[in-house]
Structure formats: structure tokens, C-alpha cells
Amino acid sequence: MATGTTLSRHVSAEEDWRKDAAGELASLLEPMAFAGKILAREIDQAALAGKLGLAGDQNATGDMQKKLDVISNEIVMDAFEGCSLLAGIASEELSEAVVMSTSEDARYLLCTDPLDGSSNTDVNAPLGTIFGILQRSRMGELSAEEFLQKGSELVCAGYVLYGTSTVLVYTAGSGVHGFTLDRGVGEFMLSHEDIRCPHKGTVYSANVGRHNDWEPGVRKYLDHVTEKDKPSGRPHSLRYTGALVADLHRCLLDGGVYFYPADPGNRNGKLRLLYECAPLACVAEQAGGAASTGRGPLLDVMPEAIHQRTPIAIGSVENVALYERFMAEG
Ligand code: AHG
Ligand code: MN
Ligand code: MN
Numbered sequence: 001m002a003t004g005t006t007l008s009r010h011v012s013a014e015e016d017w018r019k020d021a022a023g024e025l026a027s028l029l030e031p032m033a034f035a036g037k038i039l040a041r042e043i044d045q046a047a048l049a050g051k052l053g054l055a056g057d058q059n060a061t062g063d064m065q066k067k068l069d070v071i072s073n074e075i076v077m078d079a080f081e082g083c084s085l086l087a088g089i090a091s092e093e094l095s096e097a098v099v100m101s102t103s104e105d106a107r108y109l110l111c112t113d114p115l116d117g118s119s120n121t122d123v124n125a126p127l128g129t130i131f132g133i134l135q136r137s138r139m140g141e142l143s144a145e146e147f148l149q150k151g152s153e154l155v156c157a158g159y160v161l162y163g164t165s166t167v168l169v170y171t172a173g174s175g176v177h178g179f180t181l182d183r184g185v186g187e188f189m190l191s192h193e194d195i196r197c198p199h200k201g202t203v204y205s206a207n208v209g210r211h212n213d214w215e216p217g218v219r220k221y222l223d224h225v226t227e228k229d230k231p232s233g234r235p236h237s238l239r240y241t242g243a244l245v246a247d248l249h250r251c252l253l254d255g256g257v258y259f260y261p262a263d264p265g266n267r268n269g270k271l272r273l274l275y276e277c278a279p280l281a282c283v284a285e286q287a288g289g290a291a292s293t294g295r296g297p298l299l300d301v302m303p304e305a306i307h308q309r310t311p312i313a314i315g316s317v318e319n320v321a322l323y324e325r326f327m328a329e330g
Pocket of ligand 2: 113
């Protein structure tokens with residue numbers, strides 16, 4: 001009986017093919033996967049260990065931090081401690097970028113949302129961790145500006161989804177691959193090889209409670225997908241978990257679209273470009289899906305600040321294109 005493919009074996013095989021990566025990808029993904037394993041355990045045990053609820057502070061984007069937000073950030077940072085390849089981290093839970101290594105090998109930067117969907121922590125609903133890895137454009141003392149790169153520059157991106165099982169999904173430019181955590185063995189094992197996002201889907205994910213605040217094009221899009229039209233599979237079904245990672249995972253496997261538009265209170269939407277939207281857009285595009293601000297490719301947006309927000313529509317190519325068309329028509 002085949003014993004299966006571990007994440008590290010898969011990454012090594014990818015590096016044989018890439019040649020340029022020379023073990024670096026493995027050295028960067030290994031701590032991320034380790035953080036995912038520790039986080040899966042912490043999330044599982046949080047209610048018993050008194051780790052649910054608020055921590056008491058606000059993060060840089062004004063969200064009240066949950067205890068698990070703070071713990072998750074520490075777990076990710078600890079996992080990369082001693083990784084000489086990583087020069088610095090930008091995280092949702094850090095107000096400024098933090099220097100990790102000053103080694104001359106420190107050629108990479110990590111952008112992370114250590115705990116996505118943290119309003120779900122206390123109600124046993126899905127959570128995620130998002131990561132994106134960029135290359136430094138120059139060496140020497142790290143400056144925050146080095147993180148301000150388009151999503152199209154990401155060399156590796158992915159997420160961990162803590163759902164009914166824990167799944168790590170990554171891309172390093174040759175497809176998107178998913179690994180399920182085998183808790184008995186303590187390894188992420190290949191379970192979803194070469195994920196291909198269906199061209200179109202009949203599920204949409206959005207906080208429709210906010211639809212009165214949306215611009216006319218987005219409201220008309222919602223009217224369209226909820227309209228009855230049997231031949232085109234409408235009305236579409238609404239699925240919204242409160243964790244972008246979980247909603248995107250469904251889109252990648254079953255097709256559909258997740259969108260979080262701008263509104264008068266959030267002129268750039270709610271979600272953050274560098275460590276939420278860009279890494280997931282990279283995964284979606286690598287899987288044959290699409291990601292848009294509603295007005296153009298999300299991966300082309302040049303960030304001006306680490307915690308910059310962006311509107312987003314992400315998922316199946318046809319669904320995202322239709323969303324863009326409605327936005328353009330207004
Ligand atoms: P985070 O927990 O990292 O702040 O992210 C939550 C995000 C996203 O995962 C989710 O889809 C969205 O915010 C939910 O926002 P609403 O509660 O406004 O729907
Ligand atoms: Mn998030
Ligand atoms: Mn978060």
C-alpha cells in the first residue's frame with residue numbers, strides 16, 4: 001500500500017523541477033507548515049485552555065484582537081525564528097514590519113494573516129492562516145517599502161484552513177496543491193493534487209447584510225445571481241462562513257465567487273491587500289481562477305502601505321468576469 005506524499009517530499013520534487021529554488025522553498029514552507037500544525041492544535045484546544053475571547057487590544061487595522069489572533073501571530077513568528085532566509089514579516093497583527101534575519105541569505109519576505117476569520121474562534125467555525133512570500137529587491141537593512149510589491153511578484157503563496165480537517169494549500173508557480181494534516185503521523189499529506197478551479201460556479205459568498213451600502217453595480221450583480229433562471233442555474237446559492245480562506249477553498253474546489261466590495265464606510269473595502277487578498281489571488285490564478293478589485297486584476301495593484309485595503313472578487317473566471325461587467329455598467 002502506498003504511504004502517500006508528504007508536503008516536504010512534494011516541495012522537494014517541485015524544486016528538482018524548478019532548479020532555481022535550490023532548497024529555499026522547502027526551507028520557507030517547512031516553518032509555515034509547522035506553524036499550521038501547532039495552530040491546528042491550539043485552535044482545537046482553545047476552549048479547554050481558556051484561549052477564547054478577546055485579548056483586549058486593537059490591531060493596526062482597528063479590529064479588536066482575539067486571544068487566538070495574538071497567539072497565532074506568535075506561533076508564526078516563532079516558527080520562522082532561526083530561518084536565515086527570511087528577512088522580515090508583515091502581519092495583520094503587527095503594526096510595523098518586523099526584521100527576522102539579518103543574514104546575507106535573507107532574501108525573502110513573509111506577508112501573513114496569521115488567523116483569518118477570527119470572529120469564528122468562539123463558535124467553532126472555520127479559521128485560516130494566509131501566507132505570501134516575496135523576494136527582496138535589494139539586500140542590506142530591511143525597509144518596510146520592500147514589502148510594497150504587486151501580488152504578481154509573489155514567489156509562493158497559500159493558506160492553511162482549519163475546518164473539518166486541517167488542509168494546507170500552496171502554489172509556487174506550478175499549480176496549486178492541497179495537503180491534509182494526518183494528526184496521527186504529524187504530517188501534511190498530499191490529498192488535493194493540482195487543484196483546478198471550475199470555470200464557473202453557482203455559489204456566491206458575500207456579507208449581503210451590507211448590500212444597502214454597496215455601489216449600484218454590485219447590488220445589480222446580487223439581483224442577477226438571486227434571480228430565478230433555471231437554464232443558467234440561477235438563483236445561485238449563498239454560502240458565507242465569515243472566513244475568506246474557507247469560502248475561497250470552496251470556490252476553488254466547487255466553483256463560485258467570494259466578493260467583499262467597497263462601501264461608504266470602507267472606501268477600499270475591508271480586506272487587506274498584502275497579506276489577505278494578494279496571496280489568495282495568486283492561489284486562485286494558479287488554479288485557473290481569477291481575482292479582481294472589481295475594476296481590474298488584483299495581482300496588478302501596487303500597494304502603498306502594508307495594511308492597505310482593497311475591494312475583491314475572487315473565484316471562478318466566469319463569475320469574476322460577470323461581477324466586473326456589472327461593476328463597469330454601474
Ligand atoms: P480577519 O479575521 O483576519 O480580520 O478576517 C476576516 C475577514 C474575512 O476572512 C471574512 O470573509 C470577512 O473579514 C468577514 O467580514 P464581515 O464580518 O464584515 O462579513
Ligand atoms: Mn483575514
Ligand atoms: Mn486575521
